[in-house]
Amino acid sequence: MAGGAVSLAWGIQLPVQSQSTLYAEAWEAGGGPADLVEIARAVDRAGAEYLACCDHVAIPRRLAGAMSTVWYDPVATLAHLAAVTERVRLLVHVAVVGLRHPLPAAKQYATLDRLSGGRLVLGVGAGHVREEFEVLDVDFGRRGAVLDESIDALRAALGPEEFPEHHGKLYDFAGLGQRPRPVQSRLPVWVGGSSPAAVRRAALKGDGWLPQGDARERMPAQIARIRRLRQERGAAGPFTVGAIAEPLYVGRAGWDVGRRTLTGAPEALAESLREYRSMGVDQVQVRFRSRSRAELIEQVDVFGAEVAPLLD
Template structure:
């Protein structure tokens, strides 16, 4: 078990803009943004005390989903390595790597190198994936992705550990006598957070993960899922996250959506403290913005006016 969240404190992170342009969460300005905008925001997160920045994962998007999902999905290892070179403190989260698309030794090589290059800042978030054509194109059985992910996590726990020659034997993967360096900086290994909110994902998080990454669950659904995690964990601790409603610090002059948390920092913080009372240790904040400059302003305002009231 690897825990990294501070006990008794609520910390905050964010998904990087620009790197994924799904219509579900991307702002309009991101389609014309440049890598420099992404890097500036990552550097701001580093400076402003954000616990992590996150990057999504898809290899290829089928035409039937392109309008909703777009085909812009940066590679998480490349993107987080790019960010790592310009930052010093903020952790680097894959939210989430579709782990079953790659052999565990390939994943271990990629993410151990990222942990090594970043000085031990990796959080490996993994999930089952949902795009059948993506699996078909790579020759991976979509219908068996759950059991394959279970075994992939087990194999990663070995492959990302301290041993230069890790050993693992399972139904789908087996390796021994094969060395990989560089090793991760984090000991005994980087944390593995499991994404998803289905019953299978909840069970996988509880039995195999170091943390849980829900996928945008409404906050009124979180307590029952956190209770199920606790039941399955049998008292063992787990780093639990949540994705908040959209946030806009201050009074917007434009339509930010009826679900958006807005207004003074202390009022927003009071709303977000409810997550901590449920047992959540980290919140992923999604800011409403019309430009990279406005997003940077919102991050500054959150760090100055909201974060001091979270704990």
């Protein structure tokens, strides 16, 4: 679906910058900017397609125990990491774009794309934390409709025109110039989420799909639906199908990495990940179990050198 590519690309969501108890390792609690820089450099060096940063404005007390309140701003973080990397793409996974007016958001994204030499990928999602919407006076109940128009408005504001124009129910602007423009003539928008509405939105409004929580066995049916929807609509152009793999550990861990973690020799891990490609997946997000920054960088290095070449 991504223009006939045969190789399975891989990317990684950075540690430290978001620390939900669902995935954060214990060592990340003491992590900071130096860790992000060194890990981003390692990911860039290892040949990853992208590194990713999450988005939440503020976490209510009722969710802080599970989600934590550590959520670095994605634009600031990715701009910082753009300066210390060379080729890896910078993915916002995902921006809750409905929380922000499209014009100031587009100013940030266009600037980041310009500063990074055209490496930004904008992942977008509807959001799920009611209090974030309420405090910013955005209708949580209509967040799907807000996201739909936000995508259209951002498409206009991030296009080639110096004076973008959009006339919708929520946002209306024209005659206001914004430079610098993005380096990319069409900045890719990948839509996140696995609900029926999110999958439909990805198929009809996005340049790619970022599933959230789909087990392997669900992926073929989801991908088939995306293909059907795009065919029915006559959608053309490249489309990137993503997946999130089970946690990984290359080699023999020697410590408890959890029963769901895929472990073993590079050949065995590559064989397992190639199943995603056979389903029609173009890029897979990987997460390595680790007890320290050093162990994570070692995992990234060995994956890039010994597993990634076997994904072709």
